Amino acid sequence: QVQVVESGGGLVQAGGSLRLTCAASGRAFSINAIGWFRQAPGKEREFVAGIRWSGGTTYYADSVKGRFTISRDNAKNTVYLQMNSLKSEDTAVYYCATGLSVVFITAPSSYNYWGQGTQVTVSS
Numbered sequence: 001q002v003q004v005v006e007s008g009g010g011l012v013q014a015g016g017s018l019r020l021t022c023a024a025s026g027r028a029f030s031i032n033a034i035g036w037f038r039q040a041p042g043k044e045r046e047f048v049a050g051i052r053w054s055g056g057t058t059y060y061a062d063s064v065k066g067r068f069t070i071s072r073d074n075a076k077n078t079v080y081l082q083m084n085s086l087k088s089e090d091t092a093v094y095y096c097a098t099g100l101s102v103v104f105i106t107a108p109s110s111y112n113y114w115g116q117g118t119q120v121t122v123s124s
Helices: none
Strands: 002-007 010-013 018-026 033-039 046-052 058-060 068-073 078-083 092-099 118-123
Touching: 002 092, 018 033, 018 092, 018 118, 033 078, 046 068, 046 078, 058 068
Parallel strands: 010 118
Antiparallel strands: 002 018, 018 078, 033 046, 033 092, 046 058, 068 078, 092 118
């Protein structure tokens, strides 16, 4: 079993920055990827960014490339999502997810363990 907990959400003005944190515990030594997803009201959950635990390869949705950066601290089993130049359309609940055998890093169905989510609100 793996537990993931997100933190760092909040209210920010357009153009501002926030950093989200995802901490994994339990059998965290067995995970192979961590992904960030978001879900806005009335919309489906969508992939934002992901990182492979071994090697550190990163992946981004086109909508956040150049503005968001995902990074990891292996020693702490923690992943960060630095979000810059935030836009009103970035407003959503952001979820961290992980799994022991994530194949398709952009697909929510690839992940076994999800956090409770953290609200990010960008005011225009």
